[in-house]
Amino acid sequence: MDQTNQILRIHESDQVVVALSALEAGDTFRIGNQQVTLTETIARGHKVAVKPIPAGAPVIKYGFPIGHATKDIQPGMWVHTHNVRTNLEGTLDYRYEPAPGNPISAVGEIPEFMGYVRENGDVGIRNEIWIVGTVGCINKTAERIAQAANVRYAGRTEGIFTFPHPYGCSQLGDDQLDTQRILAGLVRHPNAAGVLVLGLGCENNHIGEFRKLLQDVDPKKVRFLSAQETEDELEAGLELIGELVEYAEAFQRVPCPVSKLVIGLKCGGSDAFSGITANPLLGQVSDRLIGYGGSSVLTEVPEMFGAETILMNRCRNESVFEDTVRLINDFKEYYARHGQVIYENPSPGNKQGGITTLEEKSLGCTQKGGTSPVVGVSSYGGAVKGNGLHLLEGPGNDIVAVTALTAAGAHLVLFTTGRGTPLGGPVPTVKVSSNSELAERKKHWIDFDAGRLLTGAGFPEITDEMMSYITMLASGEVRTCNERSGYREIAIFKDGVTL
Incomplete structure (x- = not known):
């Protein structure tokens, strides 16, 4: 990862960098041995080309294609919806090419929280x-x-x-x-x-x-x-x-190992920093928790499109891979049944924040799942069973997805955002900002600031801090903004006639 106070290149093969602040035409910056002069104004979070990209050629970010150029793009030019289009279309055939993830072993003693042990052995973090x-x-x-x-x-x-x-x-x-x-x-x-x-x-x-x-x-x-x-x-x-x-x-609170925790992973109202700060942070937290024997759940199936093979190849066996293929293709068929474009671009807010295509959104989104193997796939309304990383059928819609994660058994939901939202589900909904400006401006919405990763803080220390926050939250020592504000809602997926 190459970073100056002006720009960030995520992967060494990337042809684009992300502006860390608003840049003006004529501004210059260095990337490696190369000096780049901007040919136009670039908004914070948007992409700048650092290599020539011919029309029709792939545009690389995160080390993967996020689409293709619709016209020639020169170094210093703004790269966005006016000159980039998705590579995705239709349903696909997939082949299992296992690269089964990176099992994380816990280091040291397994942390504990103070939870409520129910008569059936389940553990709650609220009573x-x-x-x-x-x-x-x-x-x-x-x-x-x-x-x-x-x-x-x-x-x-x-x-x-x-x-x-x-x-x-x-x-x-x-x-x-x-x-x-x-x-x-x-x-x-x-x-x-x-x-x-x-x-x-x-x-x-x-x-x-x-x-x-x-x-x-x-x-x-x-x-x-x-x-x-x-x-x-x-x-x-x-x-x-x-x-x-x-x-x-x-019921009274008693010590419980964090291996009893199930966390839901969600992002909404993303910006260009979501895939650089907040989402990778959740991935490291997820890996850490799974290393301790806990579980995490990743949903938002349409926001896996374009990055789904990364998850498929991390499936622990071919049966889970086949379940994942059905998960992806069933959702594409749902779009097709309703005559909708399967690979619709991200929302207006995402685009304004610098996200251009669904591949770009998905490559950032799926980082919430860390590097752990995928151990299971649950249908909509189904419950998570067994420890590890699970995929859950559900849409990208914020409150529908949070509700599905809750119904699947998540004790709390870690919700990353670059735009901000007051939303909360039935369980504690931890809003994690991708940039510090949002965390400062919306203190009554944001529970945790991941934007510090852009200004010198390291992933290990911020991961430690978030794990500590989660154990305090699970113990009832702190409450999320949604809990304090009384923002608790549900929404249910609708796919049928109404009489």
Whole structure:
């Protein structure tokens, strides 16, 4: 990696460098033995050519092609959507060429955190009560019960929360099953000591139907209430919450090894520094945690397009490789069914931040998975089983992906961003900024500043710092911005008709 106070070249074979600050036409910088003079103004985070790139030739960043030049590009020119286009199109055939990752062995003693050991052996990092609605019609009732319960039972748990959504009725087939699987994942989640499943009574996903997915859940943890079958659903809900609060009070924090932790990995509102600072940092944290015997989960399947072979070749065996191929191609077929471009460019915010093509976004995005072998693939709404790095079916959409990670069993989500967002899921959602300016300007959004990696801090020390932060967070010693602000939301993937 070559860096001056003006520019950064990530890989020695790269034909482009990233501007670390806004540069003006006529400015010069050196890269190796070469002096480059800018022919135009370059915004912070955007790319500058340092080698001639003929029209049609690949444009290399991160050591990989991020697209091809649509016209001749000379050193000193701005490289972006006006002169670069993706190389990607259609579905692909893949061949397993194993380079099965870099298993990390833990060094020293396995760190501990103070967690809640549930009766089934699962460990939670919060001792909360959740209200899970089977249908959107019950959202406001659930909110009123949660508000009243937080007053009536104040101080006896770590909070009582509900997560509104618009589904659970007028759905059919796999579309309804997706809703049920996500809601069932929330019911099972170990951060919830107790759960009130609240239904209306006439919905497709009525309580009787939904209970079929919950046969493995400890009945002491769950209460059910159908509003149409109750004279006063508010008071009945409060009474059932009281029973759950009493059950939750039996749990106390005890020392637990970090090998019990499952972390979700997510990026959103990226900029050109996301793939240089925040995402690689999460990759090192993921590798470290897996080395201790823990687990991490990587989703956002469309943001694997263009970098998927890196993950495929790290699959621990051919069976996992075949699961990964299905994961990628099924999502491409989903795009095709709806007549959408499979390799659509990144969002307007990503482009404004300097990201040009989906390959560029994906090569930065997948760095969150570190270098560990891929040990398993889970379908949407499925739970992670076993330790190591897992891939999870889900879109790039921020809140849908965070919800899927939660339902899969993530105790917390590490969420990198170069643009900023206040978003939070049902579990602690750690916002990691890719640049320090964002961390300083949005202190009420950002929990951890990875932008320091651009100004002299090293990955080992920042990785140590983040691991320490995670153990404090898991122990309840600190709370994320989303927790303190009360920003807890869910969104469920929709792929079907509405009656």
